Amino acid sequence: MPDLPPLTVQVRDSNLHIIGVVSDFTSLTISPRFNAVGAYVLNISADSPKADLLVPGNGLVIRRGSTVLMSGPIREPNWSRSESDGGSGSLTVNGVDDMFVLTGTCWPNPTSAPGSQADSFYKISGVVAETAMRTLVNLNFGPGAQSSRKISNLTLAADGGHGVSITRQVNQFDSLLAVLQDIGKTASLGFRVIQVGSALQFQIYEPADLSASAKFSFKLGNLTDASYSVTAPTCTKAVVVAGGSSSHRVVSVTPRADPAFPGPWVEQFVDLTSVDTASTDLTAQMAQAADEALTSGAAQGNLTMNPIDTPRLQFGRDYTVGDIVSCQVRDDFFADVVREVGITFDSQGGYVAKAVIGSSDSTDNQDVLARQFQYIARIFNRLRRLETRKPS
Template sequence: MTNALKVYVRNSTLQRLGQVSEYTSLTVVPRHNAIGAIALELPADSPSAPLLVEGNGLIVKTAGGDTVLTGPIRTVDWTRSAGDGGNGTLKVGAVSDDELLARYACWPVPTAAIGSQTAAVYKINTASTEGGMRDLVNLNAGPGGQASRRHALLALAANGARGSALVRQVNQFDNLLTTLQDIAGAAGLGFRVIQVGSALQFQVFTPTDRSKTARFSFGLGNLTDANYSTVPPTCTRAIVVAGGGTSPRVCKTYDRSDPLFPGLVLEQFVDQTSVDSASVDLAAQMDQAGNEALANGAGQGSLSISPIDLPNLRYGRDYNVGDTVSAQLRGGTWYTDVVREVTLTSTAGESSVKATVGGDTGDGTVARIYQYIARLKKDVGRLTTRKAA
């Protein structure tokens, strides 16, 4: 039987060198707005083994030819024991091309030399969130940046002007990937870097709400197991301070009650002292900083489900990483949230899908699984009170 996923090897200039058709195990983990992973195992004496070296990369496609994940090889491990036949086993690890973004910092003046970085922040004021994200990538790592910093293979997809206007300051030399994650998360957008032809293309997209059509439950017969967990909040009150240097100091607090711990107050200082308090966009910048701190510090919930691919509901066709899906949990309640990552496992003739839903701020406030558990806890409390009475 043939493998469900096809794997190809590329060289450092993204040219395809050949196919790895004899792998014994493949695990592919696409992640929403984060670095994915590929783990490949095959006999060390396979014809394609000489191609699997650091510096080359992997391309994973479905049987139908759709690209699942692409990225550079990072580890190649060889093992052999007394009981092994042949020349042993190769275990190859790769990361998704999104890791390219983690290599770069956000310079306060991206077009200036390092000795001319006199500003403390990089200011964004664009008509769309996507425009601001593209500018960050283009000027720090892409064709619009300094020659010494440009990634020769990086290209940008066309600007779809997704998201509302963006007014924001980026602290000097903040990590590019982390900054994009904060911006995209607040705007409900997705982004990725993936090989398209002979380039690594930075793409911004709007995830799709498929909660009405991508529905998983034991009753529907398309779910084998499910479990959820929670992490408590780290910030419920953001104290934002701007100015104080050459302009008057301005302080403001932003509060957000946690559904599982409604009386808990966790204060966090948010340093915006680099923002001149006389700035016309002071309120917008303080609001942005306060809301991001609350979103990043919110209690988190994560749901892990193992869906079964059926003819009418398949991963990659009917839902993808970043989309919103539904799952039926305890008591028959339907829970909806974003697919944060999917683990695709393929061996000879067999494949499986495991999805992680939620896992961060989800709806921009608190992950919905977290809210669901809060409601469940409240209902149990009411039931206990009635029994006691």
């Protein structure tokens, strides 16, 4: 095993102040996820002098040297003891990372009081993706939010101006995390929330393309096993429909062929019927909606592998979630985004890492449920349109 910076597990209080260090855990598993809420599980003896610190309201900051691998609140401490256990039994502490603060809703008018939410949507018009994402976080939960919604210790990193210019409509009370994921996917941006000092910081970054240097294969000796699967596309032609209620209907059809899946087009209805077709930026909004549908519905590859750190290639130092790496699949190297890494540390300082590259659908239940809900919503919308056509 190569020499690595020391692992430090700190305990923080509700004000994000460090109140202790846990060095006597029996095992620790962390699962950082790209543009999604990660999680951790820590096991420790209930007799540990630090056990009383591991309660809801407090949290963990997990570092490898000076790098924060994950930070987040404790959610579920669970105690157990069997007849064969010595002492007071064991404690299992479950927690989530600080991305959890982004799971709230986007208000149609974030600056207005709850009783004055008359708008049906929030508009993003002609700004770069990073600026749009920062604005959404700032006005809903950050320093610019109403006092009743503001997370007092949430700050925003400086705006780097990353990403393409976007124009889109955020429907009332959409999930903030889902909107950020959509924008991040189409603009090829990553985002995270981690503890910096005694505050939480929302950060946006451009993942690195390390596919030429970060390679995993059995021949290189940094891979123990791997499996790969492919999911067919769910959208290769986006049918975007705007207006139709208070304004005339406008329809656009945007195809995007997938050479790996020849055959009939896979059409998907994209509902922009709440958008007034008299809007001056209608074309940009419809193009944005089509691009997001085609990106989300593209064919997905899923590669699960067990990498081994070597002196030349180490997780957290040479690559991290969001970066593009490559892994040998049969005779060729497959390059894609590191979606998730599950790392289990033991009390002797050893650890095992398991990375997921490509689509996270098969490993992240939230993604699976989201697709199911989207499918059910499309069925409901079709039934609703049929209902309106029934003769009176």
